[in-house]
Amino acid sequence: MRRRSPPAEEDRAAFRAAVADAQPLTWDRVHHEPPLPPAIPRYSQLDDAAVLREAIDGADLLDLQLDGGDQAAWARPGLQRSVLRDLRRGRWVVQGKLDLHGMNRDQARRAVAEFLHDCHRRGLRCVRVVHGKGIGSPGREPVLKKLVLGWLSQRQEVLAFCQARTMDGGAGAALVLLAAPR
Numbered sequence: 615m616r617r618r619s620p621p622a623e624e625d626r627a628a629f630r631a632a633v634a635d636a637q638p639l640t641w642d643r644v645h646h647e648p649p650l651p652p653a654i655p656r657y658s659q660l661d662d663a664a665v666l667r668e669a670i671d672g673a674d675l676l677d678l679q680l681d682g683g684d685q686a687a688w689a690r691p692g693l694q695r696s697v698l699r700d701l702r703r704g705r706w707v708v709q710g711k712l713d714l715h716g717m718n719r720d721q722a723r724r725a726v727a728e729f730l731h732d733c734h735r736r737g738l739r740c741v742r743v744v745h746g747k748g749i750g751s752p753g754r755e756p757v758l759k760k761l762v763l764g765w766l767s768q769r770q771e772v773l774a775f776c777q778a779r780t781m782d783g784g785a786g787a788a789l790v791l792l793a794a795p796r
Contacts, residue, residue: 686788687776688767701791702776706740708789709733713744714758722758726765730792734771737795742778747786756786766790 621629689698700706712729714722726743733741743766748756766775771792778787 685777685785686763687774688763689774690772693773697791698774698776701740701774701789702779704779704782706789706791708740708742708782709738710741711744712741714762715744715746717758719758719761722762723765726762727769730766730769730771730790734792734795739792739794741790741792742782742787743790744783744787747784759785762788 685702687698687702689695710729710733712725714725717725722745729741729743743762745758745762746756748754748759751757763775766772766788773791773793775788775790778784778789782789
């Protein structure tokens with residue numbers, strides 16, 4: 615490679631004379647990176663789709679026994695039938711009550727879980743959950759009733775439940791028998 619010699623002094627003077635009236639450019643802009651695209655919650659979408667599929671195609675939450683009429687009753691497998699019969703007849707003293715009126719399904723689910731956990735921790739054995747009869751619901755259908763009964767059957771601390779007697783709320787409430795604390 616050949617080395618270039620520096621420009622002669624007269625070339626430098628000619629260049630300076632040619633650009634004497636030029637003003638330097640000022641750069642007043644800042645380069646910003648374009649914003650990142652919004653995150654796509656793929657796993658949340660997959661979870662939501664799985665829940666929807668399970669709700670539509672999955673097994674029923676609860677297999678209710680309709681002994682003695684159309685009153686819903688459930689007992690954990692292996693529990694004596696006499697326990698459920700005693701619960702239905704009101705032989706257990708109700709020690710706590712939860713009223714779900716005015717709650718949406720998310721609030722009700724959280725309230726039921728917290729209530730049952732607290733009652734079990736405190737050693738309460740029989741409680742009443744008032745879910746309502748659905749008189750104020752669209753179509754006058756009890757929205758929370760089936761949900762609550764399904765939630766109760768999924769809780770480990772619940773041994774059995776049945777529809778409350780008329781004086782305790784009837785079709786708008788469930789009596790729940792809880793396991794003894796360990």
